Amino acid sequence: MKISLIYLVLLLLVGLTGCELDNFEPPKxxxxxxxxxxxxxxxxxxxxxxxxxxxxxxxxxxxxxxxxxxxxxxxxxxxxxxxxxxxxxxxxxxxxxxxxxxxxxxxxxxxxxxxxxxxxxxxxxxxxxxxxPYYMLRNPKISNNARKITGSVSLEKVITDAANGKTVERVSLYVNKTQFVDAGNSLNKADLAGADIKDLANVSLTTGELPALVPSQGYVFARIGLKITGVEDMIYTPVQKITL
Amino acid sequence: MKKTILSLVALFSLTTGCKEDAEFLNIKSTNILLVDEVYSDPRLVLSAATDLYNRIPDLVEPANFGIMASFDEAFASGDYGRHQNREYSYDDWNLWDYGYIREINLFIERVNAATRLSAADKARFAAEGRFLRANAYFELVKRMGGVPLVTESLTYDYSGDASYLRKPRAKESEVYDFVISEFEAIKSILPKTPNEKSRATYGLALASKVRAALYAGSIAKYGVNTPTVSLPNGEVGIPATKANAYFQTALTSAQELITSGQYALYQKAPDLSTNFANIFLDKANNPEVIFVEDYKLQSGKIHSFALDNQPRAITEEGERGGRLNPSLNLVQSFEKLDNSFAPLAINKGNPNDYIYYDKPEDLFADRDPRLQGTVLVPGAIFKNRPIDIFAGLVLANGSILSGDQLGQLKAVNGVSVQVVGLSGPIDGYDGSAQGGFYMRKYNDPVTGSGQIGTQSEVWNVRYRYAEVLLNAAEAAFELGQNAVAAGYLKQVRDRAGLTKALTPGEVTFDRIVHERKVELAYENHLLWDMKRWRLAHVVWDGSNSDLTTQPGKATEPSTRVYSLWPYKVYNPGGANHNKWVFRKVLSGRVTQSHVFRLGNYYSRITDAIINNNPTIVRNPNQ
CATH class of the missing domain: 2.60.40.1120 (Carboxypeptidase-like, regulatory domain)
Structure with missing residues (x-):
């Protein structure tokens, strides 16, 4: 009995110490x-x-x-x-x-x-x-007017050659309750199709009136995104906090 | 003394035992059959074939129903993560099972080399092997695009260099051509036995050929909408010029099967919805079903679809049931009996401006009877018992009283009233009818199917005649033969119970898409159809758009599953007391919109596969 107990303790000690050598260092x-x-x-x-x-x-x-x-x-x-x-x-x-x-x-x-x-x-x-990038979004301005969010942005076409240049599919303004605001996360949005944009340097859009926020909060986050024809990922302006 | 005896015994055993060394070790095993023994008896060959049949890769089947909630057909009442993931993984739906392909190749080679099988047996087994192989390649090409075509068993020579076994990916069109030609080659070898549902037959070879040709044709035609979903050497993508030839193959083969008269649409039960549900339940002389994976009670091959999808109000097993709830997205897609599309009439614009119904099922009364053959709607009867779906009471002042337990009673003005159905829905209550509906298609109505110890033997229908007709209609439509297409659609729609036939002018692409959506819901078609039409990235586009008001339109986004919750009006003495109203609900558990990226059209070939065979090129957009 005594011997087996000693063995057990020994085994435990081996178990506690033995693994140190063969462990990898974590990436750091x-x-x-x-x-x-x-x-x-x-x-x-x-x-x-x-x-x-x-x-x-x-x-x-x-x-x-x-x-x-x-x-x-x-x-x-x-x-x-x-x-x-x-x-x-x-x-x-x-x-x-x-x-x-x-x-x-x-x-x-x-x-x-x-x-x-x-x-x-x-x-x-x-x-x-x-x-x-295909485009850069310049001078984004987002403001609130009676719970309607208005945004304007200037699109700078960076890649202009015929082989790689792409057209604008759509510009969208997204509004959400949290700072995660984009095509997949929005409470309200406004879209402007590429064909309807007259001047790339001056694109402006306005959302409909915001619904009541539950639980209520006095601010929202918004940003403007650009969808480029044939390119899956959109490019966005910085997230802006808008006081209602 | 004892020791002496023991050593004597040992001595004896040594002297006698080794007499004929070679013979002694050469004992016939009593529990292993050798290859040539198996391939000398047709019953044993059938066992080997059964194993290969058993391993047919199906993405969606009743035994693995969770994936039915991956898109927009159902809400997963419990597995909420399915609605909280935005992106689909590039690895989703992948398949690279060359072990299976090798065993099929070995099976074919061994059957062909067998000497003690009759010629007829050999021919049939070899053809079945070729069916299984073509079917496996069809499954591979659907998911991965062009894959290496290996049609013989490869053997490693232990030279230390396995590179001679590497094969590059074939073109996507080459794999489809191989699959189509194999189905064509074996169709006349296979027996014309329409009652054989679990093995390859003449009808199955043709039905598979039709489906493969149609898929190839639509990839060729609609691939132009996604120019980046292609590879320069054709491993992914089929030239548009090939579309018509594939559609023609599909139409011709479908017509061959149709005129053979071997199969017919199932029309046995007088109630149209029950008739539709019975297509999947009736195993006795079912004229419609072509190929299934069969299940049998008390045999070990059973599945838990009924156990996990029985309405909670009538569950036979404690807390089990109700996991899959058909979505409002699907339910509202079923058209009205006058062939028009409309969202369900639940209010007059404002969600609180209800439309009142005497019975909850009245809301669905003017819809395609296939709706109630696919879905258990509020007010429906299942296993002869009411399924009791209602989310709460609308009180006299318009407020809603609900509860957090199934079938909860609460006091209203001193009277104890049930405030929520025995099946829910309760937000976040696993298994309650959070989508507002329960499953009828594939749901076993036999008493006991909801018990863990019994479960269900409803078979998984892989091919049925209605799909052949829809495939024929689609191929004809793509070839500009609208009148032919209308004729095939009419057969399917007549059986369904839609009395007004579509004119050839009314057969549009949207109609074709719609008909497949409602006829073939939950039957392992949705993903493949959306992929081949190149609609997946349009419909699951990641936008958090509202439920569409144009359910008949193929390109409407449908990225989140919506629910329909019924409420009972509680206003004793009022005009609307005990009437029913409905609200469209987006569950709080649905937090993300699905986005099907261009890189999802063909699943990712893992780095490990490319390491083993560097000639494999990656799929596009990943």
């Missing part, structure tokens, strides 16, 4: 930054996906670590303010923007696959990724 280098055009962040759709499912954000980057033969991508979601952040192991990576992601153009190789960017992670680092 932070790689963060923003998606920018000439230093200005591109603002996009907010993400709303289940906790375990981080591969399905509206816009994401992919990192591929070079050290291993069996490669699989690490997906880095972009938040609605254009920032991203990821915890990684140190090492050499390649970064790509997968096909069909983002309201911007990413360089392509001769084989028509997304071009890659070499990234060396050695300790935490911040890095802005420069891309060329």
């Amino acid at each position: 280098s932070t790689f963060e930054g923003r998606i920018v055009y000439k230093g200005e962040p591109l603002l996009i759709q907010s993400a709303n996906v289940a906790v375990a499912n981080n591969s399905d954000f509206p816009v994401f980057l992919e990192l591929w670590q070079k050290a291993y033969n069996n490669r699989s991508s690490i997906r880095i979601p972009i938040k609605q303010d254009g920032t991203f952040s990821s915890l990684l192991f140190d090492g050499d990576y390649k970064l790509i923007v997968p096909n069909g992601q983002g309201p911007f153009l990413w360089k392509r190789t001769a084989a028509n696959t997304p071009d890659s960017l070499d990234i060396k992670i050695q300790g935490s680092q911040a890095m802005d990724i420069e891309v060329v």
Whole structure:
């Protein structure tokens, strides 16, 4: 009895201590930054996906670590303010923007696959990724007039060549109770089809009257989004808090 | 002494046991059948085939009903996450089961090589193997686009380099062509036995061919609406020039099956709604059903659809039931008997300006009888008992009194009254009729089907004659033969109980889409149809748009499931006392609008597959 007890205690000690050696160090280098055009962040759709499912954000980057033969991508979601952040192991990576992601153009190789960017992670680092958007939204102004929200914006066409340039499908003004406000999250909205826009430099739209907010609050959030023909992800202006 | 005896015994056993070493080890197993033994007896070959039939990949089936709430056909009363996810994962609906393909290839090769089977058996089994393989490739191409076509069992030579086994993806059109030609090649080998529902027959080969050709044709035709959903070498995307040939194949094959007279629409019960529900329940001489996955009570192959979807008011198993609630989106899509579309008449503009009904089912009285064959509406009877769906009482002053327990009683002016139905709906109460409706299609009305110990043997209908007719109608419509299309639509709609025939001029694309939506709801068609029409990203577009007021229009967004909650008026002495009113409700659990991204049209091929075979190219927009 005594012996078996001693063995038990010994076993327990082994169990408590033994695992330390074969555990991996967790990744602890932070790689963060923003998606920018000439230093200005591109603002996009907010993400709303289940906790375990981080591969399905509206816009994401992919990192591929070079050290291993069996490669699989690490997906880095972009938040609605254009920032991203990821915890990684140190090492050499390649970064790509997968096909069909983002309201911007990413360089392509001769084989028509997304071009890659070499990234060396050695300790935490911040890095802005420069891309060329189809359009930029300039001078957004949003105001409230008797519970009707009016917004105006100027669209700057950045990519103008015939091969890559895209037309405007629609400009939308979204209003919501929280700071998550976009095509998928809105209480009220106004749409203006691309064909109805006379002057890209001066687009203005007004929503209908806001419904009563339950529970009531004296402010809303709003921003203007641009849907580009043939491009899935929209580009947005900064979220603005509007007092009613 | 003991030790001596033991060693003697050991000595004896050594001297005698090893007499014929080779023979001794060569004992015939009593519990394993070897390959050549299996392929020498037709009954054993059938067992092997049964295993392959059993493994047919179905995305939607009654045994796995949760996915029926993934889109806009149903509210998941309990599994609310389905309505709180905005994006569909690129991995959703994927399939890459080359283990299954290999076993089918082995099966075909072994049947062909068998020496002790009769020629007739060999031919039939080989054709069944080819059916299963073509069916598996059809399933693969629907989900992944063009995939490597492997039509023989591949064997590794242990040389350390497996790269010679790598095959690149075939074109999407090549996979469809392969599938169509296989179905065509085997149709006359397979028996013409329409009562055989679980094995491949002549009718099934043709029905599958029609479906495959129609899918290929519509991808070719509507692919132009999504130019980015394509790959330069055709692994995804079919040239528009091929559309008409595919539609013609679909129409010709459908007409061959129709004129063969082997199948007919099910018309047995006088009540049209019951008749429609019975298509899925009646296993005795069912003339409509072509191919099923069958289930049998007390055999181990049963499913829990009835257990988990029985109305809560009449549940046979405590807290179980009511998990899937048909949505108002689907319910309002059923047209009126005069062939017109309209939202349900529940108010006069203002949600509180009710329209009063004597009985709750009266609201649905002028609708396509298939509605009540698909859905249990408030006021319906199931298993001979009322299902009791109402959300609360509307009191004399217009306020609503409800409860938080099924069938709760509360005192109103001193009188104890039931304030909520025994089936709910109660917001957030799992299994209560939060969508306002319960399932009738596939729901087993047999007593005991709601018990864990019994469950249900309702079969999963994979192919039925009505779909063949609708496929024929669609192919004819796409070929500009509207009169032919109207004729096939008429058969389906007459059986359904719609008395006014559509004129050829009224057959539009929206009509085709609508007819499939209501006839084939919950039958594993919705996703594939929306994909091949390239409508998925239009209808599930991520906008939080309101419930459409044009339910007959194919391109109307439908990103969130709406509910319809009935209320009983409680106003003793008042004119409307005990009448029924309805409110359109968006459940608080529905927090996100579905967005089907362009990258969802073809599921993601995982990095692991591409690592093993770098010749595989990724699907577009991912």
